[in-house]
Amino acid sequence: MEAIKPQLEQEAIKAQVRQYIAANFLMGANAAELGDDDSFMGQNVIDSAGVLELIAYLEQTYGIKVDEDEMTADNLDSLNGVGRYLQRKLGGARA
Amino acid sequence: MASDVTCSESLAARAPDRLAPSVLDIDCAAESARIAARLAEIVGRVLRRRGVVVAVSGGIDSSVCAALAAKAFGRERVLALLLPEHDSSSDSTRLGRLVAEHLGLEHHIEDIGPALEAIGCYRWRDEAIRRLFPAYGPGWRSKIIIAGAQGGLTYFKLVVQSPAGEMREERMGAQECLQVVAATNFKQRLRKTLEYFHADRLNYAVIGTPNRLEYDQGFFVKNGDGSADVKPIAHLYKTQVYALARHLGLPAEVCNARPTTDTYSLPQGQDEFYFGLPWDKMDLALWGLNHGASAAVLGRAIGLPEAQAERVYADIRAKRRATTYLHLAPQLITPL
Numbered sequence: 001m002e003a004i005k006p007q008l009e010q011e012a013i014k015a016q017v018r019q020y021i022a023a024n025f026l027m028g029a030n031a032a033e034l035g036d037d038d039s040f041m042g043q044n045v046i047d048s049a050g051v052l053e054l055i056a057y058l059e060q061t062y063g064i065k066v067d068e069d070e071m072t073a074d075n076l077d078s079l080n081g082v083g084r085y086l087q088r089k090l091g092g093a094r095a
Numbered sequence: 096m097a098s099d100v101t102c103s104e105s106l107a108a109r110a111p112d113r114l115a116p117s118v119l120d121i122d123c124a125a126e127s128a129r130i131a132a133r134l135a136e137i138v139g140r141v142l143r144r145r146g147v148v149v150a151v152s153g154g155i156d157s158s159v160c161a162a163l164a165a166k167a168f169g170r171e172r173v174l175a176l177l178l179p180e181h182d183s184s185s186d187s188t189r190l191g192r193l194v195a196e197h198l199g200l201e202h203h204i205e206d207i208g209p210a211l212e213a214i215g216c217y218r219w220r221d222e223a224i225r226r227l228f229p230a231y232g233p234g235w236r237s238k239i240i241i242a243g244a245q246g247g248l249t250y251f252k253l254v255v256q257s258p259a260g261e262m263r264e265e266r267m268g269a270q271e272c273l274q275v276v277a278a279t280n281f282k283q284r285l286r287k288t289l290e291y292f293h294a295d296r297l298n299y300a301v302i303g304t305p306n307r308l309e310y311d312q313g314f315f316v317k318n319g320d321g322s323a324d325v326k327p328i329a330h331l332y333k334t335q336v337y338a339l340a341r342h343l344g345l346p347a348e349v350c351n352a353r354p355t356t357d358t359y360s361l362p363q364g365q366d367e368f369y370f371g372l373p374w375d376k377m378d379l380a381l382w383g384l385n386h387g388a389s390a391a392v393l394g395r396a397i398g399l400p401e402a403q404a405e406r407v408y409a410d411i412r413a414k415r416r417a418t419t420y421l422h423l424a425p426q427l428i429t430p431l
Contacts, residue, residue, distance in 0.1 A: 068266060071250055
């Protein structure tokens with residue numbers, strides 16, 4: 001059961017972020033079409049100003065501070081990336 | 096000058112295996128004659144105007160545009176405007192006047208600082224800056240710099256200098272970043288308002304001064320410096336603009352000046368604000384991308400590892416996507 005819990009947390013985070021992106025960047029388009037590994041920038045979902053908005057959302061929603069060296073495509077440019085990053089960050093904060 | 100190819104098949108067939116600054120060489124005499132002839136044709140026959148207004152900043156692009164306009168229309172049909180504000184370098188006005196006098200152009204100097212104050216440009220900007228640096232106020236200076244362009248995601252930092260000279264910097268959040276940029280955009284938009292005032296009263300057209308790098312990468316303010324009736328050097332790489340400047344005999348001080356934005360109170364190069372690489376390397380990268388040169392070829396040309404050169408290409412593509420909106424005319428629900 002313990003091994004399943006982080007996976008569930010990550011899925012919950014991804015669902016929440018997907019909802020945020022649908023409401024703020026897709027403007028009514030179908031968010032289900034956004035794949036978990038799709039690049040936000042590559043798919044024209046968000047641009048560099050959008051990245052800043054996404055960071056502000058993550059910082060406010062999850063009570064974290066995104067450090068400059070964490071501002072990478074691996075961490076912030078896909079749903080899976082954001083999910084993994086937040087899980088690491090939140091897990092680290094709690095440890 | 097070679098035209099850019101767009102068909103991927105052609106790119107693969109003609110992809111250069113070597114990239115050198117010489118790919119940007121042009122026949123300056125022929126090119127300046129061609130531009131002057133096209134300018135006269137466009138303004139006279141298409142736009143049906145009697146001359147042109149050009150705002151000169153003292154920078155290389157507007158200086159070359161002014162010189163080309165003088166060549167196309169004669170100096171008596173070109174009005175040069177110098178439009179400094181509170182954060183402009185005194186060098187800008189000095190160099191702008193130098194160019195206008197060198198070309199023998201009628202020129203007006205109009206300080207737009209008081210109008211910008213009245214409209215709230217500095218107040219809105221400073222309010223956003225104070226969210227990051229609460230002590231920011233009179234005597235402080237600021238600028239925005241690009242960060243993380245190579246390797247990470249692009250973001251912006253605000254750099255401030257206290258009256259005592261202490262420098263500090265902080266990553267900008269979305270709201271602060273957008274507000275500072277929106278406020279400073281008043282500068283380019285107010286300048287364009289004045290350019291069109293003079294164009295209207297003289298029945299002239301307005302010249303836009305972007306070079307190819309700026310035009311391609313969306314380095315302009317929509318309805319600000321991006322607005323114009325004709326853009327005579329938008330097809331020329333910056334390297335080629337410098338070559339034309341020398342050919343047209345512009346003052347050495349103008350030909351040798353480092354490109355700046357002249358928009359923020361701290362000195363700011365275009366490379367640290369927007370492009371991430373010096374203009375001569377950006378020129379080669381843009382040319383390489385347009386002509387199908389591989390990242391390995393680009394890397395060898397500009398002294399970067401292949402992976403980093405690939406990120407330069409990715410950044411150029413990303414800026415094209417992100418700034419598409421700047422180029423678009425108002426969209427209609429039903430095309431007419």
